[in-house]
Amino acid sequence: METRELRYFVAVAEELHFGRAAQRLGIAQPPLSRAIQQLERRLGVALLDRTSRTVALTEAGSVLLVEARAALDAVDAAERRTRRAALAATGRPGLVLVTKANASSELLAKLLDAYAAEPGAVPVDVILCGPAEQARLLREGRADVALLHRPFDSTAGFHTEELGTEGQVVVLPAGHPLTTRSHVHLADVTGLPGLPLPRWPAPDGSYPPGPGPQVRDHAQLLQLVALGRACAVSPESCRAQLHSDLAAVPVLDAPQVTTVIAWPAHSRSRAVADLVRTATRL
Amino acid sequence: METRELRYFVAVAEELHFGRAAQRLGIAQPPLSRAIQQLERRLGVALLDRTSRTVALTEAGSVLLVEARAALDAVDAAERRTRRAALAATGRPGLVLVTKANASSELLAKLLDAYAAEPGAVPVDVILCGPAEQARLLREGRADVALLHRPFDSTAGFHTEELGTEGQVVVLPAGHPLTTRSHVHLADVTGLPGLPLPRWPAPDGSYPPGPGPQVRDHAQLLQLVALGRACAVSPESCRAQLHSDLAAVPVLDAPQVTTVIAWPAHSRSRAVADLVRTATRL
DNA sequence: GCGGATCAATACCCGGCAGGTATCGCCGAC
DNA sequence: GTCGGCGATACCTGCCGGGTATTGATCCGC
Numbered sequence: 001m002e003t004r005e006l007r008y009f010v011a012v013a014e015e016l017h018f019g020r021a022a023q024r025l026g027i028a029q030p031p032l033s034r035a036i037q038q039l040e041r042r043l044g045v046a047l048l049d050r051t052s053r054t055v056a057l058t059e060a061g062s063v064l065l066v067e068a069r070a071a072l073d074a075v076d077a078a079e080r081r082t083r084r085a086a087l088a089a090t091g092r093p094g095l096v097l098v099t100k101a102n103a104s105s106e107l108l109a110k111l112l113d114a115y116a117a118e119p120g121a122v123p124v125d126v127i128l129c130g131p132a133e134q135a136r137l138l139r140e141g142r143a144d145v146a147l148l149h150r151p152f153d154s155t156a157g158f159h160t161e162e163l164g165t166e167g168q169v170v171v172l173p174a175g176h177p178l179t180t181r182s183h184v185h186l187a188d189v190t191g192l193p194g195l196p197l198p199r200w201p202a203p204d205g206s207y208p209p210g211p212g213p214q215v216r217d218h219a220q221l222l223q224l225v226a227l228g229r230a231c232a233v234s235p236e237s238c239r240a241q242l243h244s245d246l247a248a249v250p251v252l253d254a255p256q257v258t259t260v261i262a263w264p265a266h267s268r269s270r271a272v273a274d275l276v277r278t279a280t281r282l
Numbered sequence: 283m284e285t286r287e288l289r290y291f292v293a294v295a296e297e298l299h300f301g302r303a304a305q306r307l308g309i310a311q312p313p314l315s316r317a318i319q320q321l322e323r324r325l326g327v328a329l330l331d332r333t334s335r336t337v338a339l340t341e342a343g344s345v346l347l348v349e350a351r352a353a354l355d356a357v358d359a360a361e362r363r364t365r366r367a368a369l370a371a372t373g374r375p376g377l378v379l380v381t382k383a384n385a386s387s388e389l390l391a392k393l394l395d396a397y398a399a400e401p402g403a404v405p406v407d408v409i410l411c412g413p414a415e416q417a418r419l420l421r422e423g424r425a426d427v428a429l430l431h432r433p434f435d436s437t438a439g440f441h442t443e444e445l446g447t448e449g450q451v452v453v454l455p456a457g458h459p460l461t462t463r464s465h466v467h468l469a470d471v472t473g474l475p476g477l478p479l480p481r482w483p484a485p486d487g488s489y490p491p492g493p494g495p496q497v498r499d500h501a502q503l504l505q506l507v508a509l510g511r512a513c514a515v516s517p518e519s520c521r522a523q524l525h526s527d528l529a530a531v532p533v534l535d536a537p538q539v540t541t542v543i544a545w546p547a548h549s550r551s552r553a554v555a556d557l558v559r560t561a562t563r564l
Numbered sequence: 565g566c567g568g569a570t571c572a573a574t575a576c577c578c579g580g581c582a583g584g585t586a587t588c589g590c591c592g593a594c
Numbered sequence: 595g596t597c598g599g600c601g602a603t604a605c606c607t608g609c610c611g612g613g614t615a616t617t618g619a620t621c622c623g624c
Contacts, residue, residue: 001361002284004611018572031612033573043361045368053571053620063367066548067360074356078349079283079325085345086327156547157439265438266348286582300601313583315602335591335600 003075005039006068008032009047013065016055073139077264080141088269094123095271098137099147101128101217104237104259107163107282108147111261115278122271130216131200138264144272149235150258158262161280168254169239171225171232172247179247186233186253195231198224222246285357287321288350290314291329295347298337355421359546362423370551376405377553380419381429383410383499386519386541389445389564390429397560404553412499413482420546426554431517432540440544443562450536451521453507453514454529461529468515468535477513480506504528517541 011021012032022029040047047061057065088094099108108126115121127143135153137143147163148155170189172179178188190197196212198221207214213230215221218238224230226245235257239248261279263272293303294314304311322329329343339347370376381390390408397403409425417435419425429445430437452471454461460470472479478494480503489496495512497503500520506512508527517539521530543561545554 001357002286003357004284006357006360019570027611028613029572030574030614035611037573043364043368045364047364050572051620055572058368059370060364060368063550064360064364066550067356067363070548071353071356071360074349074353075283075285075288078288078346078353081349082325082327082329082342082346086325086340086342088341154441154547156441159436159438265436266352268345268348301599309582310584311601312585312603317582319602332601333591337601 001039001042003072005035006072008035009039010065010068010072012036012048012055013057013061013068016057018055077139077141081264084141084144094125095145095269095275096125096127096143097145097147097275098127098129098134098143100131100134100149101219103149103218103235104147106237106240107259110282111275111279114282115275118274118278120270120274124275132202138262141264144267144269145261145263145275148260148262150260151255152257155260155262157265159265159267160260160262161276163259163261163279163282165256165258166235166237168233168251168257169236169248170251171222171234171238171242172249173225173228173231174245174247176247178249181249183250183252186251189231189233189251192231194228195225198230198232283321283324285354287317288354290317291321292347292350292354294318294330294337295339295343295350298339300337359421359423363546366423366426376407377427377551377557378407378409378425379427379429379557380409380411380416380425382413382416382431383501385431385500385517386429388519388522389541392564393557393561396564397557400556400560402552402556406557414484420544423546426549426551427543427545427557430542430544432542433537434539437542437544439547441547441549442542442544443558445541445543445561445564447538447540448517448519450515450533450539451518451530452533453504453516453520453524454531455507455510456527456529458529460531463531465532465534468533471513471515471533474513476510477507480512480514 008021008025011025012018015021015024018032018036019029022032025032036048045060046058047064049056049058112124112126115124127137129137131152134143134146134148135158138146139157146158148158148160170178170184172195176195178184178192181188189195196210198212198215199207199210200215201207213224215224215230218234221230221232221234222242225232226243233251233254234248236248236250242248261276263276267273290303290307293307294300297303297306300311300314300318304314307314318330327342328340329346331338331340394406394408397406409419411419413434416425416428416430417440420428421439428440430440430442452460452466454477458477460466460474471477478492480494480497481489481492483489483496483498495506497506497512500516503512503514503516504524507514508525515533515536516530518530518532524530543558545558549555
């Protein structure tokens with residue numbers, strides 16, 4: 001299978017419409033029809049159920065859609081990492097580290113300091129992004145290493161080392177009745193009147209349905225909490241960033257959050273290895 | 283980048299010889315030279331240092347070699363999983379589970395029994411293979427789910443659930459002086475006179491240099507121990523398979539072994555999800 | 565129920581590119 | 595110096611990817 005065929009199939013599978021898919025690919029519709037037919041013939045598998053009016057994925061087709069996206073990601077990552085390696089060899093060999101904005105900032109500062117003190121350290125660019133974006137950047141070869149937080153972030157496809165574990169707290173507007181408690185349970189904070197938990201975007205950028213406000217990052221969320229429009233359950237290290245109008249109370253039965261440093265499974269970079277080693281020694 | 287180009291590049295990078303690579307690919311040498319030149323031009327990156335007598339990988343080239351292999355694996359896995367999905371839809375929807383021969387057999391039996399009792403269970407084929415082969419089979423789409431053992435097996439690229447943790451024992455010929463001890467430490471069993479630890483094959487099938495005998499699976503290893511040619515440090519669940527001519531003594535400071543159930547990150551199979559759920563409830 | 569609209573499939577043509585053969589140019593070995 | 599091995603170049607050919615025109619089938623409005 002050639003990547004061209006996979007790209008064509010993904011386009012059709014996503015559009016479920018040969019004409020639109022062809023337009024998106026910048027080719028005419030007949031060659032696209034033919035390419036998909038060839039792909040099906042070579043695989044010996046029906047990928048699409050098509051009537052002359054409608055197109056639907058077969059069971060095998062929906063498997064291929066997922067797998068083809070993964071394979072195309074791998075090809076793109078190969079290209080990008082090769083380009084990065086060439087740059088690193090000739091010019092400025094820098095690392096790109098990606099982490100969630102407002103998360104583990106203390107750990108991050110310690111890590112960057114400790115790594116910078118290592119012999120042979122290279123400059124590290126830090127990218128701050130919304131949750132669930134880190135994995136994509138790392139997978140696409142746009143970043144060399146990431147700080148992820150289990151169980152929120154999936155670490156599938158990466159090598160990881162655990163850096164630390166912490167409990168979670170509920171962040172509330174200062175003066176809320178619960179802030180007098182020394183601790184609470186999850187059941188105490190779900191469904192608080194007027195303080196719903198927020199909705200985070202799914203990996204595809206869409207928001208699940210529900211009552212809470214939509215948030216893209218932690219700063220937004222804290223602002224909404226301060227406004228009395230939401231409450232938040234967050235790792236306790238976020239306490240360092242709370243203003244006086246916010247209060248945090250430990251949630252005893254919330255899952256422990258593990259911060260891990262993650263890098264692509266095939267990284268051959270000396271700098272990444274050094275950074276990881278530094279991180280594990282913190 | 284097309285998979286054809288990647289395949290060509292991998293062949294040249296592995297052979298470091300255009301003529302032999304072309305032969306391996308079943309094409310003539312000139313088109314291969316041209317294809318690699320095009321690839322380099324499109325990437326804007328030198329991949330190979332070539333004189334008219336010798337070919338060597340550049341830094342970027344060795345990155346691409348690793349990444350290209352991973353990308354080609356992903357493409358092949360996409361093809362195989364699609365074919366499997368088509369078979370499952372039309373014919374006998376079976377699962378393929380792969381595990382190390384002689385490992386976790388009790389757990390495996392319990393898992394298969396429990397899963398078979400689930401409503402909607404499908405037949406499960408079990409593949410037993412040598413260590414480090416499981417990950418390959420799973421990655422290549424030849425198996426749906428695997429039992430892996432951390433820290434021996436890398437779980438990079440898979441979703442996993444932990445099933446249990448156990449200590450390790452040293453397996454010795456019956457009557458060996460150490461068998462009278464209630465426990466030992468790692469230092470006690472490395473470098474035992476005449477009883478070296480064995481050498482396991484690397485992922486590429488080659489053996490590291492060293493004194494111990496080469497083994498491919500656990501049964502071979504136990505046989506060598508019985509013959510007084512080696513000793514073995516293994517998870518304690520292997521005790522169930524020891525004959526009377528072998529003895530096991532706990533090793534206090536050997537790393538804990540965690541058995542995990544692993545499946546490809548993009549699995550959409552209902553049967554895999556059921557099996558995993560069953561496993562976590564054991 | 566009929567005509568038009570819509571959409572995938574088919575028919576057919578063209579140009580580019582993958583692949584082949586022949587050859588060159590370079591370099592190391594003897 | 596000559597020969598042999600190896601990658602690059604030159605040039606040709608046929609296939610295949612892509613284009614336009616058209617058909618055939620289904621849904622929809624009236």
